[in-house]
Amino acid sequence: MPSPVGPEIERLIQLLARLPGLGPRSARRAALHLIKKREQLLAPLAEAVRVAAERVVVCSSCGNVDTSDPCAVCSDARRDPSVLIVVEDVSDLWALERAAVMNARYHVLGGVLSALDGVRPEDLNLDRLVARASAPEVKEVILALNATVDGQTTAHYITDLLSHLPVKITRLAHGVPVGGELDYLDEGTLSAAIRQRTAF
């Protein structure tokens, strides 16, 4: 059946359908919406995408993405240089920044060790991490990795890797989320919460 739209629009729909959260049907709706809002949305979006494609770089220090190298986080002099937070991906860095609980610096690994996905230590941004953690001003490395088998395997691997350095290595607590009801939690989370209970 021939497409009801020209190849340019069909191409736009195909590209939109590759985005997370969008399938072919929702990509059609998004494309149609963009076309209808040509001046207000389509043109500014095209310009923003063009600029981002031209200017976005990976920070050579921490692995974050920004339009400058070093990134805004690394070049922010107000951040505490004694604490380094290790995260799996840029999305985790953004999540921690949203929480605004630590005014520290970050290190993005770019993944976690995974036998299933064939991710090995040399595929991660680990050499740079060792170099940064060796800096005299760094006193603590926080391993903010997912509470999954792969995430914690990576955390233990990094702990070994940094064991010769005079830095305190910590990790995020595992347990009951805020707003969580015990009745609905899985047994694994409950047992971790009980094991890691703190004085009240």
Place this chain on the structure above:
Amino acid sequence: MEWQDEGIVLGARRHGEANVILELMTAAHGRHLGLVRGGRSPRLQPVLQPGNGVCVVWRARIEEHLGHYAVEATAMRAARFIDSPLALHGLGTLTALLRLMPERDPHPGLYEALSVLMEHLDDPAVAPALIVRFELAVLAELGFGLDLSCCAATGGTQELVYVSPKSGRAVSRAAGEPYRDRLLPLPSFLRQGGLVDTIGADDVLAGFRLTGLFLSRHVYEPRGLAEPDARRRLVELVARGGAPGQGGSVRSGARREA
């Protein structure tokens, strides 16, 4: 097609944004894959961590299809394992090994041994020796089992202290003495009827060297694979006594339970 079985999670690979392809070692259906809809949801993600025990219902229109799993947790072990480097490296070693088993080929004995191992994987007193025994069991299931029951040269069953790297058969002390530089030591906890109270770290390492050689020769190299990183890290951990509470020796429970 529909069946129900129990299984142990080996891994879950992303499939689209919400689903995963779950890889299980099942009791009656061997290593078996299936799609789990909503497998990346906050409810199911903790359940689908490697090492967890699950009860599954598998459904497909025809047997050759990938099929769908409906999953229910029976043993949430991963939460315990993530605190222990020994358990995590052990888990990585076991899942990498089991992934080499043919799909949909039942190995009930191996599943039973794996179930026992999972209960002790974070116990430094028994886990390393259990893993060595499990590797021997995998070699046997793949058709490359070692014969440690009698001496390859004399047929005797006493003082079996070596293994021939060529034949994979035990060799007695007397028969092996002239060739001992070329033979592998047979750890006491792997000897037939060798009741031991404690298993030394050296014995466990000798066990890993023994299974490592035959796994490389018969399993990894023919498939163009290297020894899994997790196994290398596990052996390093045992070698430096890094398993918490290991203290240089392990209990003999391993011999009884695997």
